Amino acid sequence: MTTVELLDFKFTLACIYRSLDGDLYDFLKKLGSVICKVQSKGKQLILCGDWNINFLEDNAELQELQNLFFFMYNLINTVKSPSRVTNNTSS
Numbered sequence: 001m002t003t004v005e006l007l008d009f010k011f012t013l014a015c016i017y018r019s020l021d022g023d024l025y026d027f028l029k030k031l032g033s034v035i036c037k038v039q040s041k042g043k044q045l046i047l048c049g050d051w052n053i054n055f056l057e058d059n060a061e062l063q064e065l066q067n068l069f070f071f072m073y074n075l076i077n078t079v080k081s082p083s084r085v086t087n088n089t090s091s
Contacts, residue, residue, distance in 0.1 A: 001014060001015070001016045001017075001030070001034065001049075002014070002015050003015075003034065003038075005043070010042075010043055010044060011043055011044035011045065011046060012038045012041075012043050012044070012045050012046070013046045013048070014034055014038075014045065014046070014047050014048070014049075015048050015049045016031065016047065016048070016049035016050075016051060017049050017050050017051075018049075018050070018051045018052050018053075019052065020052050022052075024061055024064060025064075027051070028064060028065065028068050031047075031068065032068055032072065032073075035068075035072075035073050035075070036073075039073065045075075047075075051065075053065055054091045055077065055079040056079075056081075056082060056090075056091060057091075
């Protein structure tokens with residue numbers, strides 16, 4: 001994870017990668033810590049990166065992430081289209 005705080009614009013940009021074999025709950029714990037820290041400073045937060053979670057289909061990993069976003073921090077997800085497209089699949 002790399003974060004950049006843009007002081008003039010009062011927001012923080014966090015770019016995150018979670019490997020396919022990375023522990024989801026460890027990832028969510030660290031992500032929650034970053035969200036909490038940024039919000040405690042009164043800053044806006046933009047999250048981006050490759051989290052290896054399919055946002056276009058309902059699945060257990062997405063549910064856990066959405067619980068963190070919506071119920072704990074009142075964040076919204078703006079992913080509406082596939083970011084990985086091949087001849088046979090998209091996610």
